[in-house]
Amino acid sequence: MRTPALHPHSLRLGAAVVTVLAVGAGIVTASPALAAVGDDDPSVGAAAANGLVVNEVESNGDDTDWVELQNTSTASIDLTGYAFLDDDSSHDASVLPAGSTIAPGGYFVIDQLSATAPGFDFGLGGADTARVYDPAGDLVLRYSWTSHAVVTYGRCADGTGALVDTTTSTKGTANDCSSPVRINEVESQDGTPGDWVELTNVGSATVDLGGYVLQDSEDDHAYTIPAGTTVAAGGFTVLDEADFGFGLGKADSARVVDPRGALVDSYSWTAHAAATYGRSPDGTGDFADTAEPTKGTANRFAGVVTAEPWPGGPDETVLDDEDTFTGDLSGIDWTASSTSEDGQLWAVQNGDGLLYHLTSDGRGGWAPSNAAGTDLRYADGTGTPDAEGVTVTSDDPGAVYVSTERDNDVSKTSRPSVLRYATTDGSEGTLRATDEWNLAADFPGLGANAGLEGVTWIPDSWLTEHGFADEHTGAAYAPSSYAGHGEGLFFVGVEGTASVYAYALMADGSFQRVATIGTPFAVVADVQFDPTLDALWVVCDDACAGRTALYELTDGAFTAAKVFEAPSNADRNLANEGFAVSGVCTDGKRATFYADDNDTDGFSLRTGTYPCEGGDTDPGTDPTPTPTPAPGGGGSTPAPTPGTGGSTPAPTPGTGGSTPTPSPAAPIAPVVPSETGLTDTNRGSVSAPSSARAGETITVTVGTQYAGDRVNVWLYSTPTLLGTVTVAADGTVRVTIPADAPAGEHRIVVTATDGTVLGWTPITITADGQLAFTGAEGLGAGALIAFLLLAAGVGVLAVRRRPAAVAAE
Numbered sequence: 001m002r003t004p005a006l007h008p009h010s011l012r013l014g015a016a017v018v019t020v021l022a023v024g025a026g027i028v029t030a031s032p033a034l035a036a037v038g039d040d041d042p043s044v045g046a047a048a049a050n051g052l053v054v055n056e057v058e059s060n061g062d063d064t065d066w067v068e069l070q071n072t073s074t075a076s077i078d079l080t081g082y083a084f085l086d087d088d089s090s091h092d093a094s095v096l097p098a099g100s101t102i103a104p105g106g107y108f109v110i111d112q113l114s115a116t117a118p119g120f121d122f123g124l125g126g127a128d129t130a131r132v133y134d135p136a137g138d139l140v141l142r143y144s145w146t147s148h149a150v151v152t153y154g155r156c157a158d159g160t161g162a163l164v165d166t167t168t169s170t171k172g173t174a175n176d177c178s179s180p181v182r183i184n185e186v187e188s189q190d191g192t193p194g195d196w197v198e199l200t201n202v203g204s205a206t207v208d209l210g211g212y213v214l215q216d217s218e219d220d221h222a223y224t225i226p227a228g229t230t231v232a233a234g235g236f237t238v239l240d241e242a243d244f245g246f247g248l249g250k251a252d253s254a255r256v257v258d259p260r261g262a263l264v265d266s267y268s269w270t271a272h273a274a275a276t277y278g279r280s281p282d283g284t285g286d287f288a289d290t291a292e293p294t295k296g297t298a299n300r301f302a303g304v305v306t307a308e309p310w311p312g313g314p315d316e317t318v319l320d321d322e323d324t325f326t327g328d329l330s331g332i333d334w335t336a337s338s339t340s341e342d343g344q345l346w347a348v349q350n351g352d353g354l355l356y357h358l359t360s361d362g363r364g365g366w367a368p369s370n371a372a373g374t375d376l377r378y379a380d381g382t383g384t385p386d387a388e389g390v391t392v393t394s395d396d397p398g399a400v401y402v403s404t405e406r407d408n409d410v411s412k413t414s415r416p417s418v419l420r421y422a423t424t425d426g427s428e429g430t431l432r433a434t435d436e437w438n439l440a441a442d443f444p445g446l447g448a449n450a451g452l453e454g455v456t457w458i459p460d461s462w463l464t465e466h467g468f469a470d471e472h473t474g475a476a477y478a479p480s481s482y483a484g485h486g487e488g489l490f491f492v493g494v495e496g497t498a499s500v501y502a503y504a505l506m507a508d509g510s511f512q513r514v515a516t517i518g519t520p521f522a523v524v525a526d527v528q529f530d531p532t533l534d535a536l537w538v539v540c541d542d543a544c545a546g547r548t549a550l551y552e553l554t555d556g557a558f559t560a561a562k563v564f565e566a567p568s569n570a571d572r573n574l575a576n577e578g579f580a581v582s583g584v585c586t587d588g589k590r591a592t593f594y595a596d597d598n599d600t601d602g603f604s605l606r607t608g609t610y611p612c613e614g615g616d617t618d619p620g621t622d623p624t625p626t627p628t629p630a631p632g633g634g635g636s637t638p639a640p641t642p643g644t645g646g647s648t649p650a651p652t653p654g655t656g657g658s659t660p661t662p663s664p665a666a667p668i669a670p671v672v673p674s675e676t677g678l679t680d681t682n683r684g685s686v687s688a689p690s691s692a693r694a695g696e697t698i699t700v701t702v703g704t705q706y707a708g709d710r711v712n713v714w715l716y717s718t719p720t721l722l723g724t725v726t727v728a729a730d731g732t733v734r735v736t737i738p739a740d741a742p743a744g745e746h747r748i749v750v751t752a753t754d755g756t757v758l759g760w761t762p763i764t765i766t767a768d769g770q771l772a773f774t775g776a777e778g779l780g781a782g783a784l785i786a787f788l789l790l791a792a793g794v795g796v797l798a799v800r801r802r803p804a805a806v807a808a809e
Helices: 009-024 460-465 781-793
Strands: 052-058 066-071 083-085 107-111 128-133 139-145 153-156 162-165 181-187 196-201 213-215 222-224 236-240 252-257 263-269 277-280 286-289 329-335 344-349 354-360 366-368 374-377 385-391 399-407 417-422 430-432 435-438 452-459 488-494 499-505 511-518 526-530 535-539 548-554 557-564 576-581 589-596 605-611 691-693 697-701 710-716 720-726 732-736 744-752 757-766
Touching: 052 128, 052 139, 066 128, 181 252, 181 263, 329 452, 329 526, 329 589, 344 385, 354 385, 374 385, 385 488, 399 452, 417 430, 417 452, 452 460, 452 535, 460 488, 488 526, 488 535, 511 557, 511 720, 526 576, 535 557, 535 576, 557 720, 710 732, 710 757, 720 732
Parallel strands: 329 385, 329 576, 374 430, 385 452, 452 526, 691 757
Antiparallel strands: 052 066, 052 153, 066 107, 083 128, 128 139, 153 162, 181 196, 181 277, 196 236, 213 222, 213 252, 252 263, 277 286, 329 344, 344 354, 354 366, 354 374, 385 399, 399 417, 417 435, 452 488, 488 499, 499 511, 526 535, 535 548, 548 557, 576 589, 589 605, 697 732, 710 720, 710 744, 744 757
């Protein structure tokens, strides 16, 4: 847990005056430049004397983090001016606006900033604290936790009980403290040895099923589960016909009742399943026909990739000495080395914008060659890039590329950029970016803590050889379409959309999105191209219990081929935001590397293994040859930006050389839906928000029956293709409304790749807007001058120190 560095008391008066002046000018601000808050006090609990309590906390599972308050008193409580912080007091506290009240017995949610609503602009971590201060700056509520809840932390019972892991997230409503036991799979004919019902546990602790009752559709068919029968958290327990003593019919039900007589779960059907009926995903999703019976194990569905055990070693072993890093180590990348058979590692630290170069001692140990790290800056020498991911490229030796979410010196503003730094070993004390590609125009409304997490580079030669399709042109990817982009594409993982995007980054700072890749994860923490496997790793952190996915190029698009659980002995609460895999195969194993953003127990770097064939070395596609020193030495002249230099540039694949790469067959262009195909019959077969801003990214629910399928999503009156995307395991896709979409009534239409309309739903598009006002920015010139004069007139001079980084969660 980070040690709080509190704003001094001397600044509290200034903050209060700024807030008063803002309100006086008719400005409502959810997060003023500096909140009036006092000291931390661990003795303060999660319930206040006036009846206000912390009732539920969401730190990783929903679209936003949030804290729910409840009023247990008999009178309304005015929350105007109350301030909210996590455990890091260098963050700006989020101040509740005028008119914030909570009725007796009511709920009030303090929410995170999103594209459509104001809120706090920091994330809640796996080990964190929720703190609420009254308008005088006194701490009135405090609740801490040491790891993310499986669902949420909520009081059972509401308002008065202990805060425990709940069964479902209930933002703004009564907590769900019901049994976490769920029916997960049903076999009603031809089972082995007979009919059976599989139960699972969506909670975080083992449940004793003794006294629970299983019934079918007839009340007198009841089986009381014997004492001592349990179901582990996330596990499965099967009840067999030989035990419960009655068969399940062609049209029947399965019901589970808890020992108090309360219905826990039920499922009914009108015909036998071809295999079995099962939930997708396990425990929480809707029932559907499974691909095959999976008695006592995770369900399987046609076209849906099911998580399987990690095929490598069971452990993640600490590599770094304690306190080698100061926390917030995020991205990591392995590449070959001209001086070591083990290769080399690059890593970045997001909080203070540091770059590390790590070398092997040849005996399994790794350590930074630049112990203090290299201080990264923007091109003009200012700012602290929130460095989240790092990669190197074979077409630009002597440089590293870093993905970022924002400038930590302006922590409320999104700046999702890829930055280029000229270095061979990170020996420089400070580096200025030679180039920046700011992708903000592609992600309007993206939160400042929701930007680019991971980055990797894939060479054009590999992409064309494997038939990569260009979603921008609707044809086979042709590198010559993007002059000056170098010899490959950059793939970035975006936290706020849980998707991966491929970009051509041109030498003049422009860019073009070439592909959008949906994922089954709540968060994309890193991406890594693996030339040994001819695959792309997509990585989730503790938000998905450390799962990773392997994507292979199929029919022109990257598609999830496998999803892996974390290694069996690994701590699944580690905030492993960085992942890399060595290209060196030794004794049938390749080393994997993990960067823990939380610096758990003082350690940030861990290693594991992934199987490989033989013991040869595959240096992959990211060799780092010793570059020719720039004229004058000292790195004063950076290596050429991709596609811009070198007296003898490598030929673009397909444009020269004695053996050009053959072009793959062009994919079929999306079929524009016909107006006559949009009928009342298929209306509502998909769902989306009833309204959205131009430029906003929205979630469209297509249905779990299409999970893993490629679909086309259209904005219709004049048909506009929003994207050809893969349906996630939960049946959803995410697309972005064009920034120039006209305001008014439209339709979202989803079609299969053959043009069949899967469904449509109406949507109202509103004009593009800006994020909620959070300070003096946005005032008219006259109002701004008056604001500053008023502040000067009362003698306010608040000099802010540079805030510490917003921790990426």
